[in-house]
Amino acid sequence: xxxxxxxxxxxxxxxxxxxxxxxxxxxxxxxxxxxxxxxxxxxxxxxxxxxxxxxxxxxxxxxxxxxxxxxxxxxxxxxxxxxxxxxxxxxxxxxxxxxxxxxxxxxxxxxxxxxxxxxxxxxxxxxxxxxxxxxxxxxxxxxxxxxxxxx
Numbered sequence: 001x002x003x004x005x006x007x008x009x010x011x012x013x014x015x016x017x018x019x020x021x022x023x024x025x026x027x028x029x030x031x032x033x034x035x036x037x038x039x040x041x042x043x044x045x046x047x048x049x050x051x052x053x054x055x056x057x058x059x060x061x062x063x064x065x066x067x068x069x070x071x072x073x074x075x076x077x078x079x080x081x082x083x084x085x086x087x088x089x090x091x092x093x094x095x096x097x098x099x100x101x102x103x104x105x106x107x108x109x110x111x112x113x114x115x116x117x118x119x120x121x122x123x124x125x126x127x128x129x130x131x132x133x134x135x136x137x138x139x140x141x142x143x144x145x146x147x148x149x150x151x
Contacts, residue, residue, distance in 0.1 A: 012039045014068040015084065016054070019044035021118050024065065031088075038087045039070065064115050078104065078111040 015035060017024040028035075028042050035042060043050055045061050054066055054074055067080040075083050082098045085091035098104050 011070055012041050013070045014050075015040055015042045015080070016045045016050050016066045016068070017042065018062045018065070019046055020062075023118055034088055035084070040067075040084070040087070064111070077115070078107040081111065082107070 017028050064077040067075045067083050082095050085095040
């Protein structure tokens with residue numbers, strides 16, 4: 001690994017996650033050291049520089065986790081999970097299974113379901129929550145925190 005004085009993270013990838021999501025934060029906390037050994041740094045999606053680098057607007061920023069590879073490729077959702085799984089020895093079976101025909105589509109749907117239904121403990125969570133069956137409106141969104149969050 002070569003570090004540059006101008007870019008000390010050269011050669012590293014990034015995992016960006018929604019720090020307001022308890023599940024996401026727990027997962028990143030548990031695997032942060034493993035990811036770092038694989039040259040993957042972590043940062044919340046709520047950081048302004050992250051949203052600028054990924055060219056995300058406020059509506060799209062928190063819909064899924066994102067990975068920025070060391071080569072500059074951006075992956076999201078299930079594709080990001082599979083990318084990470086390919087680099088961690090105990091998760092490699094998931095990456096192998098994802099290559100089977102039709103599996104990636106299923107993983108995309110599963111990831112989307114989990115991301116949409118994750119529960120945020122914050123009252124300012126922007127995850128769309130379905131209204132009751134008797135309501136005429138489809139979904140509502142609540143405002144998201146504006147504060148930057150540290151990794």
